[in-house]
Amino acid sequence: MTSISMQSASSALAPYGWDDAWAEAFAPYDAEGLIAGRVVRVDRGRCDVVTADGVMYADTAFVTPHDPLRVVCTGDWVAVEPAGNPRYVRAYLPRRTAFVRSASSKRSEGQILAANVDHAVVAVSLAAELDLARIERFLALAWESGAQPVVVLTKADLVPDATTLSYLVQDVETTAPGVPVLPVSSQRGEGLDALAALVSGGTSVLLGQSGAGKSTLANVLLGEDVMTVQATRDADGKGRHTTTTRNLLALPGGGVLIDTPGLRGVGLWDAETGVGQVFSEIRDLAEGCRFDDCAHDSEPGCAVRAAVEDGELPERRLESYRKLLRENQWIVAKTDARVRAERRREWKRKGAEGRAAMEAKRGRR
Ligand SMILES: Nc1nc2c(ncn2[C@@H]2O[C@H](COP(=O)(O)OP(=O)(O)OP(=O)(O)O)[C@@H](O)[C@H]2O)c(=O)[nH]1
Numbered sequence: 389m390t391s392i393s394m395q396s397a398s399s400a401l402a403p404y405g406w407d408d409a410w411a412e413a414f415a416p417y418d419a420e421g422l423i424a425g426r427v428v429r430v431d432r433g434r435c436d437v438v439t440a441d442g443v444m445y446a447d448t449a450f451v452t453p454h455d456p457l458r459v460v461c462t463g464d465w466v467a468v469e470p471a472g473n474p475r476y477v478r479a480y481l482p483r484r485t486a487f488v489r490s491a492s493s494k495r496s497e498g499q500i501l502a503a504n505v506d507h508a509v510v511a512v513s514l515a516a517e518l519d520l521a522r523i524e525r526f527l528a529l530a531w532e533s534g535a536q537p538v539v540v541l542t543k544a545d546l547v548p549d550a551t552t553l554s555y556l557v558q559d560v561e562t563t564a565p566g567v568p569v570l571p572v573s574s575q576r577g578e579g580l581d582a583l584a585a586l587v588s589g590g591t592s593v594l595l596g597q598s599g600a601g602k603s604t605l606a607n608v609l610l611g612e613d614v615m616t617v618q619a620t621r622d623a624d625g626k627g628r629h630t631t632t633t634r635n636l637l638a639l640p641g642g643g644v645l646i647d648t649p650g651l652r653g654v655g656l657w658d659a660e661t662g663v664g665q666v667f668s669e670i671r672d673l674a675e676g677c678r679f680d681d682c683a684h685d686s687e688p689g690c691a692v693r694a695a696v697e698d699g700e701l702p703e704r705r706l707e708s709y710r711k712l713l714r715e716n717q718w719i720v721a722k723t724d725a726r727v728r729a730e731r732r733r734e735w736k737r738k739g740a741e742g743r744a745a746m747e748a749k750r751g752r753r
């Protein structure tokens with residue numbers, strides 16, 4: 389049975405992405421009298437949570453274990469205490485997707501940047517020459533998170549004619565199998581309705597190089613309503629201007645936009661699965677290689693090299709694939725080395741503390 393509080397939460401939180409599956413996952417917390425909400429901002433152990441009763445300021449101490457991937461982040465659905473000063477976040481619901489930096493989700497030292505993202509919108513400017521390798525890199529990050537990538541080719545108004553534009557779109561489409569490619573112009577308005585429709589069904593993030601036009605797109609998507617959205621004041625009336633720095637916003641046309649500073653400058657991390665998805669046609673071809681661990685270099689019976697020789701697979705694509713895999717392996721190795729060094733320091737520190745404690749005890753005797 390759904391409680392009254394859950395029913396009101398459902399309608400108030402729907403613009404933030406609440407659905408039946410979240411309601412079901414939340415049911416046990418509802419039974420405990422906890423409040424459902426979505427994290428719109430995290431800052432040093434505290435977070436702002438949008439709930440049916442407005443934005444609440446909550447402490448995350450209960451849900452901040454040592455594993456940095458299990459720290460509450462923007463986009464999480466959480467169970468907050470109904471009262472208290474401070475109120476505590478008691479739990480967060482299992483994540484559907486997660487953007488993680490520095491290491492894979494299988495490891496414990498990554499940094500979580502955003503949770504429960506459905507669409508990763510990669511903004512690519514048409515004002516400069518297309519850098520396909522860069523697009524592939526962003527797509528790897530996007531796939532790795534579990535979100536569906538979308539490429540938005542911005543500043544389409546700067547492309548001289550429609551034929552050129554269609555060639556550019558085709559180039560990106562062959563680089564991005566399984567990814568919708570959408571040319572837009574924030575200045576002239578082309579493609580913006582299609583983009584708004586695309587992001588209206590879920591939570592989106594904007595990725596892409598500096599100057600790609602992300603802020604401009606965000607402003608267009610947020611429209612004039614951005615001011616009223618941001619004016620929803622926090623319920624505990626502390627009078628702080630938290631809402632202006634919110635990292636998660638409900639879009640007037642439907643859907644949610646997450647824009648965190650960390651996501652903006654994101655680089656490649658352990659994204660081997662993501663890299664494989666970007667180059668899905670290479671992965672498919674590799675099934676025909678004689679050796680399971682074929683590096684598609686000079687091995688005999690390599691189906692991938694054969695496809696390059698036949699002109700079926702662009703050489704650039706294979707090079708880019710191998711480069712991203714190498715880069716990825718290097719990052720993993722570096723991260724592992726750093727973690728090992730950190731652990732050693734930790735052991736030393738613990739050892740020293742342990743010895744000090746023993747000596748203190750002995751001294752007391
Ligand atoms: N001609 C044209 N220029 C655009 C368009 N969209 C954005 N720009 C311009 O491109 C520049 C960069 O846009 P931003 O939106 O600031 O880019 P950004 O990706 O947010 O950049 P960072 O904040 O550095 O990550 C600005 O000067 C915009 O005016 C467009 O559709 N057409």
Ligand SMILES: [Zn+2]
Nearest residue numbers: 677682684690
């Ligand atoms: Zn091969």
